[in-house]
Amino acid sequence: EDKVVQSPLSLVVHEGDTVTLNCSYEVTNFRSLLWYKQEKKAPTFLFMLTSSGIEKKSGRLSSILDKKELFSILNITATQTGDSAVYLCAVVGFDIAGTYKYIFGTGTRLKVLA
């Protein structure tokens, strides 16, 4: 059965700290891995990763994928209170018929204290 596991479930840090969020997966016919940020509304897209070892960066956020070990990490440096959210990891499985399905992890809830 396909699954995506995120850890930790919840994290509380102070502003300025660096955090690392983990996502491991077991998904047949892996296509890509996506990270989303969800505040009190719909998820918003952060990164898509398809190749191992290539870091994606956007400001203080960065992410990398290891397809051999089947995991990804999301790093946030110099955290700010505005980073407080649930971070979701999703893996896209792709089949030969051209359809793809999404498997989401349960998310990591990050709270950044001022």
Next chain:
Amino acid sequence: EAQVTQNPRYLITVTGKKLTVTCSQNMNHEYMSWYRQDPGLGLRQIYYSMNVEVTDKGDVPEGYKVSRKEKRNFPLILESPSPNQTSLYFCASNPNPGLAGIYRETQYFGPGTRLLVL
């Protein structure tokens, strides 16, 4: 403005009373899907549609129906809602393949519909 809209945003209903949650996108996207989000379970895909008249079951399709008669709309139908369908529902659509600089898998989510079934 490119967007995915859902209606209603909040709904309280009773067991067995049929309801429909509408979803519409104005980006000419082919791929659309429905999710439910529950505490501790994350987002789970209910149904998805690759294009008009093409729909497939996701991970949790029981108790739900969908239709895709036109590209922009993808309604979610609960024929006989039950309390275990109380949840937060999201509709999403994906960019079409072949668009330069756009990842096909990145989803645009609607604002969500919070449903309570009594």
